[in-house]
Every structure is written in C-alpha cells, then in structure tokens.
Amino acid sequence: MTLSEEDYIKAIFLLSKDVEKGISTNAIAMQMDTKASSVTDMIKKLADKGLVHYKKYQGVRLAEKGRTYAAKIVRKHRLWEFFLVEKLNFTWDEVHDIAEELEHIKSEQLIEKLDAFLDFPRVDPHGDPIPDKDGNIAKVDKVLLSSAKKGERGIVVGVKDSSSEFLRYLDKLKIALGKEITILNKEPFDNSVLIELDSHKISISALTANNIYLKTI
Amino acid sequence: MTLSEEDYIKAIFLLSKDVEKGISTNAIAMQMDTKASSVTDMIKKLADKGLVHYKKYQGVRLAEKGRTYAAKIVRKHRLWEFFLVEKLNFTWDEVHDIAEELEHIKSEQLIEKLDAFLDFPRVDPHGDPIPDKDGNIAKVDKVLLSSAKKGERGIVVGVKDSSSEFLRYLDKLKIALGKEITILNKEPFDNSVLIELDSHKISISALTANNIYLKTI
DNA sequence: ATTTATTTTTAGACAAAGCTAAAAATTTGT
DNA sequence: ACAAATTTTTAGCTTTGTCTAAAAATAAAT
Ligand SMILES: [Mn+2]
Ligand SMILES: [Mn+2]
Ligand SMILES: [Mn+2]
Ligand SMILES: [Mn+2]
Numbered sequence: 001m002t003l004s005e006e007d008y009i010k011a012i013f014l015l016s017k018d019v020e021k022g023i024s025t026n027a028i029a030m031q032m033d034t035k036a037s038s039v040t041d042m043i044k045k046l047a048d049k050g051l052v053h054y055k056k057y058q059g060v061r062l063a064e065k066g067r068t069y070a071a072k073i074v075r076k077h078r079l080w081e082f083f084l085v086e087k088l089n090f091t092w093d094e095v096h097d098i099a100e101e102l103e104h105i106k107s108e109q110l111i112e113k114l115d116a117f118l119d120f121p122r123v124d125p126h127g128d129p130i131p132d133k134d135g136n137i138a139k140v141d142k143v144l145l146s147s148a149k150k151g152e153r154g155i156v157v158g159v160k161d162s163s164s165e166f167l168r169y170l171d172k173l174k175i176a177l178g179k180e181i182t183i184l185n186k187e188p189f190d191n192s193v194l195i196e197l198d199s200h201k202i203s204i205s206a207l208t209a210n211n212i213y214l215k216t217i
Numbered sequence: 218m219t220l221s222e223e224d225y226i227k228a229i230f231l232l233s234k235d236v237e238k239g240i241s242t243n244a245i246a247m248q249m250d251t252k253a254s255s256v257t258d259m260i261k262k263l264a265d266k267g268l269v270h271y272k273k274y275q276g277v278r279l280a281e282k283g284r285t286y287a288a289k290i291v292r293k294h295r296l297w298e299f300f301l302v303e304k305l306n307f308t309w310d311e312v313h314d315i316a317e318e319l320e321h322i323k324s325e326q327l328i329e330k331l332d333a334f335l336d337f338p339r340v341d342p343h344g345d346p347i348p349d350k351d352g353n354i355a356k357v358d359k360v361l362l363s364s365a366k367k368g369e370r371g372i373v374v375g376v377k378d379s380s381s382e383f384l385r386y387l388d389k390l391k392i393a394l395g396k397e398i399t400i401l402n403k404e405p406f407d408n409s410v411l412i413e414l415d416s417h418k419i420s421i422s423a424l425t426a427n428n429i430y431l432k433t434i
Numbered sequence: 435a436t437t438t439a440t441t442t443t444t445a446g447a448c449a450a451a452g453c454t455a456a457a458a459a460t461t462t463g464t
Numbered sequence: 465a466c467a468a469a470t471t472t473t474t475a476g477c478t479t480t481g482t483c484t485a486a487a488a489a490t491a492a493a494t
Contacts, residue, residue: 004482
C-alpha cells in the first residue's frame, strides 16, 4: 500500500463511521482536498485490490480487508498523537499534521512497542478511541453538547471538529477533556447553550455546542 | 524536498565523509541500491535546486545548502534510532530501516522536542555522532580495531558496518559499545587480531576488526 | 415528463522516479 | 598512442498520482 492509498482508505473509513450507504466520490474529494476525478481513479485501484466495493455512480463501501487496514492506520495516527502530547509536550491543536505523516511508518513491531511504552492508552488527545491491534474500536457513549438537555451535567470527553482553529478556541474558553459542564439553559432563538464551567456561566454558540461531546453523569 | 531527494542528498553526504573529490554516479547507485541512470537524473534535479555542484562526468559535490540539509536528515535518523533503542527497547540491529522512514517526517518542532525528551544524546546506538540543530557534527576521535597496535587497550565506541547481520554477529561475540578490549596479538598471516574481552581471549578476523571503532585508553 | 442542474466518470496531459538499452566520454592496459 | 574496458549519460518507456475539460449518468425542479 502506498501512502496515498492509505490516506484514501482511511478517509473512506472515517466517512463511513455513521453512514450506511456508499460514500460519494465528492465527499471523499472534499475530505481529502482533491478532485473528484482523482478520487474515481483511486477508487478503481482500491477496488481492483479488493479493499473496497465499488459500482459506478453508486459510491464506495469498504470491504472487510479495507476496513481492518484502515483501522490500523487510524490506530497508528491516534497512538502517535497520544505520544506527541503525553511524551513530547505538544498541545492537542498541534499534533494532527505530524500524525498524518507518522501514521504511514510501516512496522508492526514499532506500533506495538509504542503502544506498550504509552501504557496502552484507549483514547487520543481529542477523545477519539484508539483501535486495538486487530482493528476493533470500543464504542464510546457520548452525546453532543448541542443535544444535551437543560439541567443535565456531563464531562467533556471529545470533540467532533478537531481542527487547530476550533481546538484553540476551546482553549480560550477553558474547555478541555475532563472538564465538567452543567447545562443551565438553552436559548430557542439561536440554539445557543448557557453552561456552567469552573463555577462560571458562559454562553456557547450552537455551532460550538455541536462540536463538543459529553458523557452525561 | 521529496523523500527520494532526501535519500539521495543523505547518501551523497555520507559518501562525502572522508572523500575529497566528487562522488561518482556509480558509488551513489551502489549505496542506494539503484541504477546509475536513475542517479544521473536525480543529480541533475538536485543541481538545478542548488543542493549539489555537478559537472558531467566529474562526479557530484554537496553545495553548502545541500550539506546542511543532509546533516539535518542524518540528525533525525540518529535521534529516532536512539529513541527506538532507549525508549522502545529495540535492539541496535533492528532500528535502521525504521529510522530510514522516520527521518523524513517534516517538523522542526518535532525533532527539537524529541531531542529534549531524549535528553540531548550525542551519539546514536551505533556510536555515530548526532549532528546538532544547525548541522554541525562533533568530531569523535576513534580508531579501527584493525589499526590498533599490539598491547593497546580501548573502549568500543562505534561500528563502521551497521548492517543487521554484522551487529548480530557482534552480539554473538559479546562485543557491544562500551566494552573494553585489549589487543594481545596481531597475526601477520591473515591479519586477524587476538583480543581480550571480559577476561576471555578471542580471535577476530581482519574483516571484523576493520569494522569496529575503538577509543584507545 | 421533460428540462435543468449536479455529480460522476472518461479522456488526455503532466510531473516524479524508476528502468533498459544504446551512445558518448573517460580510464586503463599494452 | 591507441585499442579495450569501464563509467556515465542520453533516449525512450513505464508506473503512480494528479489535474482540466468534456461526456455521461443521475438527481432535482418545473
Ligand atoms: Mn496520512
Ligand atoms: Mn485525533
Ligand atoms: Mn530514508
Ligand atoms: Mn545509526
């Protein structure tokens, strides 16, 4: 598998997470910041290799072989992110692009030794689960802050958008994994959410609330 | 710089170490396990980018720009090797190929943080010096075991051949960095060397002796 | 049910990096 | 000094992955 093939298969894997149907050419092109025609070319190659199921104009689905391969790349990506934050003191907004390269290093032994060195972490710095060595992913139960109800309390356990910009905005709001949040009110006018955090009341926009995951308590 | 360009510039850098003249196309092809015609193509590209000086049929020399770039790749290679051995418990014969990939990860910040995490090591697991962040390399003074004289003593500080096969052979002989060796005798017939190691006498072939560096004491 | 708009695929080009085979230059041997 | 051997370069092809522009298929709108 080439680096490029790996990035495609991973993109399809991530896009398939909560989608039942085939993934569209355009969706993949968007995710990978490339052109639809390039995607079509690559999909054909992946189909020839038996990694995806593909019928023209019908979108693409991962074959079992492709799914486990993709999960392993995601495993590497997230383990490296954990390493960068926990051992090298990077912040959670700095690690994605570096992990995007590190995830392609080809050595089973390396990743198993890294896993042990890190003491077998179960989630990455953004709260995303780290697949095990066979590609299985633990189902984390979490809800979006935007869908939590007035009066509920929860711990921040993840983010949906993990772009640097969003993560730095959360830093500014003092929102981080592990923080406790209480939903004080929801404003019907603009769907903003009034929360209590560190004994302060702050208002969170609908867009922001739609990108924060809570585990309700 | 592409991965391939980086590997070429590094190869030229390593071949230039104790050579004054231009590096030949064939020597590079040999080192990189590729064909001379491919080397010629790449050299032209590197020359266009100002990384090397090149005149047809005259071999190639690193330009200053190329030298510092190459030194940075070597720095990354050796720091990662150190990490693999010291933190992930790899053995010295297992790390080269993995470092060959890791050396291409593009992040200044990553390598500086890794350096700090490792506590600024000065040599890699094979005794080779780790260039500093500006590409300067400390001159280590060491001699080949093959050139040490009868009666001299020394500490093993490096290897010339760092192939897995040779390193595993050294493991078998119980020769490792830091071990003390006394030259008891040199056999004129086949240039083998009789040494004392861990209070045992063993005979080392000329070829083996020519790939072990000592710091005499 | 057509027409219009959007999505997807194809066709044709291009850059990177490699190869083989042949030509050109340099080095070596006598 | 000149022929033979070796090294280096060139020419022409191949594979990967990308792109633009045009054609084909599907989806949406009237
Ligand atoms: Mn990637
Ligand atoms: Mn992540
Ligand atoms: Mn390399
Ligand atoms: Mn080394």
